[in-house]
Amino acid sequence: GAVVSQHPSWVICKSGTSVKIECRSLDFQATTMFWYRQFPKQSLMLMATSNEGSKATYEQGVEKDKFLINHASLTLSTLTVTSAHPEDSSFYICSARDFRQAESSPLHFGNGTRLTVT
Amino acid sequence: RKEVEQDPGPFNVPEGATVAFNCTYSNSASQSFFWYRQDCRKEPKLLMSVYSSGNEDGRFTAQLNRASQYISLLIRDSKLSDSATYLCAVVTGNQFYFGTGTSLTVIP
Numbered sequence: 001g002a003v004v005s006q007h008p009s010w011v012i013c014k015s016g017t018s019v020k021i022e023c024r025s026l027d028f029q030a031t032t033m034f035w036y037r038q039f040p041k042q043s044l045m046l047m048a049t050s051n052e053g054s055k056a057t058y059e060q061g062v063e064k065d066k067f068l069i070n071h072a073s074l075t076l077s078t079l080t081v082t083s084a085h086p087e088d089s090s091f092y093i094c095s096a097r098d099f100r101q102a103e104s105s106p107l108h109f110g111n112g113t114r115l116t117v118t
Numbered sequence: 119r120k121e122v123e124q125d126p127g128p129f130n131v132p133e134g135a136t137v138a139f140n141c142t143y144s145n146s147a148s149q150s151f152f153w154y155r156q157d158c159r160k161e162p163k164l165l166m167s168v169y170s171s172g173n174e175d176g177r178f179t180a181q182l183n184r185a186s187q188y189i190s191l192l193i194r195d196s197k198l199s200d201s202a203t204y205l206c207a208v209v210t211g212n213q214f215y216f217g218t219g220t221s222l223t224v225i226p
Contacts (some may be wrong), residue, residue: 032212043218044162044205086223093161104150107207107214109161 003027004096006110013084013117021079021113023094030075030096035067035105038091047092050077084117091115119144122208124217132225135196139220141206142188149183150209153191155202156219162205165191196224 013019023033028072033050048069049057056069068080077096081088093112098105124141133139143151151168166173168180168189179192189206203219 016181034214044216073140092160104167104209106150106152106164106167108164 003096004108004110006094008113009024009111010114011116013115015085015117016083019081019084019115021081021092021094023077023079023096023110025075025096025098028096028098028100030076030077031099032070033077033094033096035069035077035079036093036095038093044093047079050079052077055112081115084115086117089115089117121145121210121215122206122217124206125220126218128221130194130225131224133196133198135224136192136194137196137222139191139204139222140188141189141190141207141208141217143208143215145208145210146184146187148187148208151180151189152163152207152209153180154205154207154216155188156205157202161163162216165204174176196222198224198226200224215221217223 005024005026006024007022023111031052036044037047046059047062050069050071052071053072058064071086073075091112091114094110096106097107122143128203143170154162154163166175166180168182170182172181177194180213181190201224205219206217208215
């Protein structure tokens with residue numbers, strides 16, 4: 001089945017630094033990838049839709065200048081949290097769908113990145 | 119109105135019990151439906167797809183009711199290892215909409 005790989009799995013950084021998270025589709029091409037954030041004991045929140053070769057689409061309330069998304073190839077999307085602050089500490093999860101399959105194909109998630117900003 | 123509504127629970131059930139979760143969705147044009155399982159501090163993992171005809175995978179049965187716009191997940195003979203959060207997902211167009219998740223704890 002479709003596999004999505006995310007790296008790093010966890011990161012601790014100091015306030016003010018930037019953190020880059022990579023999301024790769026390993027056995028399929030993903031023209032679209034999705035970035036979610038999840039705070040403890042809360043539901044998944046869609047942050048943005050990453051589109052290969054074009055600008056990402058951000059959900060309302062998500063700062064595009066703070067959460068930079070680059071989708072330069074059909075298998076790689078990156079999320080950079082710029083000038084991270086403690087309130088950005090969260091679980092970030094990417095996902096993708098194999099559009100070669102039927103429209104009924106599911107979304108597959110990366111293993112997530114746990115970010116802690118001190 | 120939210121795209122997907124899901125009872126957050128929590129559900130605390132004894133081993134061997136049968137438990138059911140439901141989600142309702144607001145857009146009648148939604149075309150695909152899934153159930154995911156998420157363990158604590160892990161990513162969601164696909165549990166099963168949901169079809170109008172219903173589908174079963176061992177102790178798990180998923181059902182879709184298009185007329186009433188809800189999907190359900192039934193777990194029979196609950197095991198301790200079933201303890202997790204269960205998320206429903208509804209696909210409309212190219213967008214996935216997730217429920218808030220229902221927490222299940224199976225008690226020995």
